[in-house]
Amino acid sequence: MELDDKIKIMGRFKYEDKIFSGYIKDNHAIVERELYIDSYPLDCVSLLVPVVPSKIICVGLNYVDHARELGMPIPDEPILFLKPPSSVIGSGDSIRIPHQSTRVDYEAELAVVISKRCKDVAASDADDVIMGYTCFNDITARDLQEKDGQWTRAKSFDTFSAVGPWIRSGIDPSDLGIVCRVNGEVRQDSSTKNLIFDIPYLIEFISSVMTLEEGDIISTGTPPGVGQLHCGDVVEVDIEKIGVLKNPVV
Numbered sequence: 001m002e003l004d005d006k007i008k009i010m011g012r013f014k015y016e017d018k019i020f021s022g023y024i025k026d027n028h029a030i031v032e033r034e035l036y037i038d039s040y041p042l043d044c045v046s047l048l049v050p051v052v053p054s055k056i057i058c059v060g061l062n063y064v065d066h067a068r069e070l071g072m073p074i075p076d077e078p079i080l081f082l083k084p085p086s087s088v089i090g091s092g093d094s095i096r097i098p099h100q101s102t103r104v105d106y107e108a109e110l111a112v113v114i115s116k117r118c119k120d121v122a123a124s125d126a127d128d129v130i131m132g133y134t135c136f137n138d139i140t141a142r143d144l145q146e147k148d149g150q151w152t153r154a155k156s157f158d159t160f161s162a163v164g165p166w167i168r169s170g171i172d173p174s175d176l177g178i179v180c181r182v183n184g185e186v187r188q189d190s191s192t193k194n195l196i197f198d199i200p201y202l203i204e205f206i207s208s209v210m211t212l213e214e215g216d217i218i219s220t221g222t223p224p225g226v227g228q229l230h231c232g233d234v235v236e237v238d239i240e241k242i243g244v245l246k247n248p249v250v
């Protein structure tokens with residue numbers, strides 16, 4: 001992958017029992033220390049979830065084509081909900097189907113990672129607070145979402161927020177292909193150009209409500225084609241210019 005100084009792929013890695021953050025270049029994990037640079041071949045390190053957020057803010061119903069699919073009107077403001085940090089897993093980690101649910105769905109989403117503490121950010125300044133972009137799978141217990149009438153339980157089980165495999169900076173997120181595959185079969189296939197509320201607007205809207213912290217994740221909603229996961233499935237969220245987030249289901 002071609003990289004220059006402005007385009008970095010940032011990740012978290014584990015080597016032996018040490019965990020560190022750095023970036024990926026030429027198939028190596030690069031870690032800048034105070035006085036020198038460490039470099040590890042990628043196949044010698046484990047890739048961990050790329051960020052540990054203080055909160056995850058999700059947007060419901062944010063794709064024009066998904067709203068049409070559901071026969072729902074286009075919302076006039078973003079619909080927000082939170083997922084707990086305890087639900088986060090990285091690429092390769094298992095999604096666990098909880099015994100309380102008989103219908104667990106995937107939702108492929110583009111996520112934004114915040115670079116610094118901020119509040120009341122104007123849409124025109126949004127780039128100043130964006131670390132980069134990653135793939136997100138907003139796993140949802142659909143039956144519990146319908147039963148409860150609000151979404152906290154349905155969205156909050158451990159392993160229900162898959163994030164990764166890394167954070168990509170230096171890309172334009174306004175027209176990226178977004179695909180979800182289950183066992184290699186395409187289930188969702190859209191583009192971020194179909195977002196109703198774009199990323200600068202979402203950052204302005206959300207930061208007018210709550211302070212955002214470094215590492216917080218904003219997930220921008222899912223395109224049409226959501227569907228059920230079963231034990232033994234492998235689900236992939238593949239976003240153009242970012243990478244593939246891949247998780248088995250157990």
Ligand code: MG
Nearest residue numbers: 107138221222
């Ligand atoms: Mg979602």
